[in-house]
Amino acid sequence: MPQIEIKSINAFYEKLHVLKNIKLSVSKGEIVSLIGPSGSGKSSLLKMLVGLLIPKSGKMYLNGNLVNFKNQSDLRTVREQIAIVFQQYNLFQNMNVLKNVCIAPTKIQKRNPKEVNEQAITLLEKVGLKDKLKSYPDELSGGQQQRVAIARALCLNPQILLLDEITSALDPELVKEVLDSIRLLASEGMTMLIVSHEMSFVKEVSSRVVFMDEGSIIEINNPKNIFEKPKEKRTLDFVSKILKEK
Amino acid sequence: MGYTLVYTQVLEFLPYLIKGAWISLQIAILAFFGGMFFGLILATIRTFGNNISNKIVICYVTFFTNTPQLVQIYFLFFALPEFGILLSPYIAVLLGMTLNAAAYLCEIQRAGFLSIRQNELDAAKTLNFSLVQQVKYVILPHIMRVLFPPLSNHYIIMTLGTSMAAIFGVEELTGRAFNINSETFRSVEIFSITALIYIVITFIATFLLAVIGRYFFKAKIRIIQ
Numbered sequence: 001m002p003q004i005e006i007k008s009i010n011a012f013y014e015k016l017h018v019l020k021n022i023k024l025s026v027s028k029g030e031i032v033s034l035i036g037p038s039g040s041g042k043s044s045l046l047k048m049l050v051g052l053l054i055p056k057s058g059k060m061y062l063n064g065n066l067v068n069f070k071n072q073s074d075l076r077t078v079r080e081q082i083a084i085v086f087q088q089y090n091l092f093q094n095m096n097v098l099k100n101v102c103i104a105p106t107k108i109q110k111r112n113p114k115e116v117n118e119q120a121i122t123l124l125e126k127v128g129l130k131d132k133l134k135s136y137p138d139e140l141s142g143g144q145q146q147r148v149a150i151a152r153a154l155c156l157n158p159q160i161l162l163l164d165e166i167t168s169a170l171d172p173e174l175v176k177e178v179l180d181s182i183r184l185l186a187s188e189g190m191t192m193l194i195v196s197h198e199m200s201f202v203k204e205v206s207s208r209v210v211f212m213d214e215g216s217i218i219e220i221n222n223p224k225n226i227f228e229k230p231k232e233k234r235t236l237d238f239v240s241k242i243l244k245e246k
Numbered sequence: 247m248g249y250t251l252v253y254t255q256v257l258e259f260l261p262y263l264i265k266g267a268w269i270s271l272q273i274a275i276l277a278f279f280g281g282m283f284f285g286l287i288l289a290t291i292r293t294f295g296n297n298i299s300n301k302i303v304i305c306y307v308t309f310f311t312n313t314p315q316l317v318q319i320y321f322l323f324f325a326l327p328e329f330g331i332l333l334s335p336y337i338a339v340l341l342g343m344t345l346n347a348a349a350y351l352c353e354i355q356r357a358g359f360l361s362i363r364q365n366e367l368d369a370a371k372t373l374n375f376s377l378v379q380q381v382k383y384v385i386l387p388h389i390m391r392v393l394f395p396p397l398s399n400h401y402i403i404m405t406l407g408t409s410m411a412a413i414f415g416v417e418e419l420t421g422r423a424f425n426i427n428s429e430t431f432r433s434v435e436i437f438s439i440t441a442l443i444y445i446v447i448t449f450i451a452t453f454l455l456a457v458i459g460r461y462f463f464k465a466k467i468r469i470i471q
Contacts, residue, residue, distance in 0.1 A: 050372045051371075076374050079374045080374065083372070086365065090366055090368055090369035092366055092369070092383070093363070093366065093388065094391060095383075103373075104374065107379065108373060108374045108375060108379070109374075152373075
């Protein structure tokens with residue numbers, strides 16, 4: 001049974017049709033990368049999976065259960081299992097680093113604060129921010145904030161992690177650090193959906209790669225094939241353009 | 247100069263003046279909180295309301311921020327009796343200042359609403375915050391931090407603005423200074439002491455507000471200017 005299964009999802013921002021008839025299923029432990037030009041619907045797809053974008057039609061199953069997006073308790077269940085790291089980090093500016101990571105586990109999941117605190121410190125240490133626990137987001141660089149956001153998502157102990165272009169604001173040295181922590185998670189068997197423009201990384205870690213354009217999924221293929229002999233012409237155009245730039 | 251400063255006579259009136267200052271403070275506080283409440287309603291309508299209700303609020307705000315406060319109170323005090331509504335000077339001043347404050351405080355609070363960051367709310371939602379938790383942990387701390395400095399400033403301006411009440415015969419600080427002046431003609435002494443009392447009041451308020459703002463809301467305010 002797939003962990004996530006979506007069938008014929010259509011979603012709109014006002015009148016803009018951002019997701020067109022999306023079908024995708026993701027098994028446990030799989031790492032699925034989403035690639036495609038800007039505005040192709042990759043981020044919208046991730047937002048839909050955590051209920052920030054409510055689909056107009058289609059069905060989504062999580063661990064075999066149909067998700068009713070209009071039902072708050074269904075949404076809560078979805079968000080307990082799926083954590084997202086946003087492109088813009090979306091940290092709480094009025095809380096320090098440690099509080100940002102700890103607030104949801106303690107106040108929402110009602111876990112033991114001491115235990116959460118220890119986990120948060122371990123996670124922040126892992127992403128190299130042990131000396132920034134008391135700093136506020138506006139005192140940190142983009143890369144540091146991004147790593148806080150990753151720690152915040154992981155501290156929820158999610159089953160599935162969504163990463164939305166998490167390396168786009170980082171300098172090359174930090175990209176490696178962040179990608180290393182993702183690799184570690186991948187080796188631990190966490191299910192992940194990754195939106196990324198780091199093609200070599202995508203090629204390396206993904207189980208499957210999804211190419212999207214103008215709100216539709218054009219092609220789903222394994223990483224080797226999608227870069228070397230894609231089935232669709234549009235995929236080939238995109239991939240060859242991207243690889244040429246590198 | 248043939249004028250010698252004699253403070254002894256005026257100092258006898260100090261308790262009388264300080265009681266007046268208390269009345270000034272009452273007007274300022276009541277009008278401020280009344281204005282906050284009314285302004286919050288206006289700001290809510292302005293942010294979430296429909297086209298027509300928006301325009302009504304815009305008209306209200308434009309009128310009250312573009313006419314002198316004195317004229318507004320004059321209207322309440324002298325024009326309303328023509329319509330059969332008779333207000334005491336104290337009530338007329340209080341009402342006038344509240345209506346005026348509502349217009350300014352509406353704009354300040356609206357700026358607070360607009361400064362809420364959607365991406366923080368998105369994060370809060372995906373972390374399963376309920377609406378109440380979003381308000382408690384994300385919206386209020388942020389709004390208070392942003393709004394505290396301009397609100398404090400407006401409160402200070404309003405405290406000084408209460409001196410207008412003297413014109414209508416309210417016996418607050420300035421009104422009482424007028425009274426003593428017409429009794430003793432020690433104008434320089436009286437008004438210098440009055441000014442000093444105003445400075446003390448506003449200084450205490452500024453200090454308290456800065457301390458509250460810094461330690462409760464993490465607002466960036468300097469305690470000593």
